[in-house]
Amino acid sequence: MIRTQTRTSSIYSADDPLAFALRPPPEESDDERQTRIAAELEAKRISDRIDDDLRQERERKKRASMQVKVRATLARSRSRPIVLVCEQPCEVAKPLFLLSSAALRSLRLFGGRFMEVHQAVCQAESGKSTLQKQFQLFCAPASLEDERDSWRAVVYFNVVRNIKRILQALDSLDLGSGASGLRPSSSTADVDDSAEIVEVENDARSGPSSEAEGVMLMLSGSAKTELATLKLRLSPLLTAESSLADHLSGGVQVGALAKRRGGGVYVRTGWQTTMTVPGKKRRHDESAGAGPSGENGRDRVQEELDKIERMLFACREDVKELWRHSVVKTLIEKRKLRLQESAEHFLNSIDRVSASDYKPSTDDILRARLQTMGIASHEFMVQVSGKSVLWHLYDVGGARGQRHTWVPYFDDANAIIFLAPVSAFDQYLEEDPKMNRINDSLQLFTMICSNELLKKVHLVLFLNKTDILKQKLNASVSVKRYIPSYGDRPNTYEAVIDYFRTHFLQVHRKNNEEHRVLYTHQTSVVDTSTTQSVIRNVRDSIFRGYLQEASLV
Numbered sequence: 001m002i003r004t005q006t007r008t009s010s011i012y013s014a015d016d017p018l019a020f021a022l023r024p025p026p027e028e029s030d031d032e033r034q035t036r037i038a039a040e041l042e043a044k045r046i047s048d049r050i051d052d053d054l055r056q057e058r059e060r061k062k063r064a065s066m067q068v069k070v071r072a073t074l075a076r077s078r079s080r081p082i083v084l085v086c087e088q089p090c091e092v093a094k095p096l097f098l099l100s101s102a103a104l105r106s107l108r109l110f111g112g113r114f115m116e117v118h119q120a121v122c123q124a125e126s127g128k129s130t131l132q133k134q135f136q137l138f139c140a141p142a143s144l145e146d147e148r149d150s151w152r153a154v155v156y157f158n159v160v161r162n163i164k165r166i167l168q169a170l171d172s173l174d175l176g177s178g179a180s181g182l183r184p185s186s187s188t189a190d191v192d193d194s195a196e197i198v199e200v201e202n203d204a205r206s207g208p209s210s211e212a213e214g215v216m217l218m219l220s221g222s223a224k225t226e227l228a229t230l231k232l233r234l235s236p237l238l239t240a241e242s243s244l245a246d247h248l249s250g251g252v253q254v255g256a257l258a259k260r261r262g263g264g265v266y267v268r269t270g271w272q273t274t275m276t277v278p279g280k281k282r283r284h285d286e287s288a289g290a291g292p293s294g295e296n297g298r299d300r301v302q303e304e305l306d307k308i309e310r311m312l313f314a315c316r317e318d319v320k321e322l323w324r325h326s327v328v329k330t331l332i333e334k335r336k337l338r339l340q341e342s343a344e345h346f347l348n349s350i351d352r353v354s355a356s357d358y359k360p361s362t363d364d365i366l367r368a369r370l371q372t373m374g375i376a377s378h379e380f381m382v383q384v385s386g387k388s389v390l391w392h393l394y395d396v397g398g399a400r401g402q403r404h405t406w407v408p409y410f411d412d413a414n415a416i417i418f419l420a421p422v423s424a425f426d427q428y429l430e431e432d433p434k435m436n437r438i439n440d441s442l443q444l445f446t447m448i449c450s451n452e453l454l455k456k457v458h459l460v461l462f463l464n465k466t467d468i469l470k471q472k473l474n475a476s477v478s479v480k481r482y483i484p485s486y487g488d489r490p491n492t493y494e495a496v497i498d499y500f501r502t503h504f505l506q507v508h509r510k511n512n513e514e515h516r517v518l519y520t521h522q523t524s525v526v527d528t529s530t531t532q533s534v535i536r537n538v539r540d541s542i543f544r545g546y547l548q549e550a551s552l553v
C-alpha cells in the first residue's frame, strides 16, 4: 500500500497531491532527514504487515465463501454479503487504498500530511452507517445495547463540533470592530442599533455554487456584544473537540478541509471498544470536580468524557442562547452556515445531553455522525422463514477514485442497497463544487447497474432523507433553482420524489439486460419504526431472490 519514499522528483511531483502531502519539509537538516527516513521505513513495515493481514483476511473470507458456494443452496445463501453502497463518492487524486486505523496511525509518522489529502477529498453522509445501525437494531439489539455508552463520546463530539462551526461562522462577522458582514462594509453610520440584523444585500442570482457570496449582514452593537461574549464563554469547548476527535479516531487527527468545515473524525469497525470500560460506572456527581485519576477504575478516556460532560453542563445556558440567537438562525437560513444534519436534534437537547447521568437514547445513536473509514464489515444472524441466516454486511465508504477497491467485495455479493439522499438536491460535491449531489448519485447508480460483476445482484434503492427533503420543500427551497431540468413542475414532495425516482428507474432500465427487479423505498433511516418495516421487506425480497437464484443453479 505505502511505498518507502526516496527523494526523487517523480515521487514529489507538484501535480500529485499525495506526493505533495508526503513531501518532506523544505529545509530539512541531515538529522531530521535520517529521522524521517527511519520513521518512513517503520511506517512501511507496519503498513506492509497490515496489508498482509488484510490480504489474508480477504483471502480467508473468499475461501470460506467459495467453500459454501458448492454446498446446498441454502447454505450458499448463508454466507454471501450484502453491500451497502455509498451514494456519495469522494474524489481521490491517487488511489489511497483501504486503510485500517492501525495503518492510519502508522501514517501519522508522516506528520499527518497524508491525512490532509485524504480528508480533503472525503464526503458522504448518505445514511449508510445509520442504516447499518438499524440492521443492528433489527437483528442484534443486544449488541447495540452493549455499545450504547460508547456513543456518549460521539454525541458530545457532534455537539461540540456544531458549536465550533457556529463560532467559526461568527468569526466571519468580525464582531469586534465597526460594521459586521460577510463582506466588509463601507458604511455603518445608518445601522439601526435597535435592530439585530439588517440584511443589506441578498443576491439570489448569485447561484448555488457561489452561495458563499451575495449576503451581507449588519449587526447591531448589542448583537455584537452578545455574540462576542458567547464566543468567549464557549471557547473552552473547542479544546474538547480535538480531544474527542483524537479518542474516537484512535489518534488519527483531521485534515485541512475538515478543519475548515468544523472538524471531522474517521472511524472503523470496532471503535466502540476503545471508548468504554466494561462494567465500570460513571460518577453522577457533577460538583465533584475531575477527581483523582483511576477512581473507580475509570480509564483516562472516561475521565476525559466526564470532564467534557461537566464543561457542557456548565456551558449549557450559553449553548442555548447561542443556538436560539437570531443571528445564528439567519446565518443558517441564508445558508452561510451549514451544520450537521443532527445539529438541531442535539442542540435542542442540550439539557438532557449535558446531564450527569446522560445515556444516549437509540434516537441519539441513530443521529450521531461519524465518518466511516474504508469498508466496515458487520455480521448479523437474520431470521428468515424460521431459519437463521448469516448475513455479511459491508458498509462501503464511497470514493470515486477508490471504486476499484469495491470490486473484491462485489465479487460474490448477493444484494446491493444503494442509498441516494434525495434531500441533497441543493448541495454540491466538496471536491467538485459544480457537481450537484443528485446528479453525482445518478452517475454512481449507473456505474453500479452497468457493472458486469453486479449483473445478477439483487438491487435495492433507498431514496433516503425524505424527511429533510420535506423540510426543505416546506421552507420553499426551489428544486428548479438547483436542477433546471425540473422545470415548472410543482415544488411539492410528491412531484419531486416522483421526478427523482423516475430518473433512477430510467438508469436501471437502460442497464438491465438481466431483467432484474429494482426494489425502491422512500426512506428516512433515522425513523426506526418505518425503517424496521422496510428492513423486513428488504430481508424477504433478498431471500426470495436467493431462492429464485438457487432454483436456477
Ligand SMILES: Nc1nc2c(ncn2[C@@H]2O[C@H](COP(=O)(O)OP(=O)(O)OP(=O)(O)O)[C@@H](O)[C@H]2O)c(=O)[nH]1
Residues within 6 Å of the ligand: 086, 123, 124, 125, 126, 127, 128, 129, 130, 131, 340, 341, 342, 366, 367, 368, 369, 370, 371, 372, 373, 396, 397, 398, 464, 465, 466, 467, 468, 523, 524, 525, 526
Ligand atoms: N434526518 C435524517 N438524517 C439522516 C438520515 N439518514 C442519515 N441521517 C443522518 O445523516 C448523518 C450521516 O449519516 P451516516 O449514516 O453517517 O452517513 P454515511 O453514508 O455512513 O457517511 P460516511 O460514513 O461518511 O460514508 C447522520 O447524522 C445521520 O443521523 C435520514 O434519513 N434523515
Ligand SMILES: [Mg+2]
Residues within 6 Å of the ligand: 128, 129, 130, 370, 371, 372, 395
Ligand atoms: Mg458511514
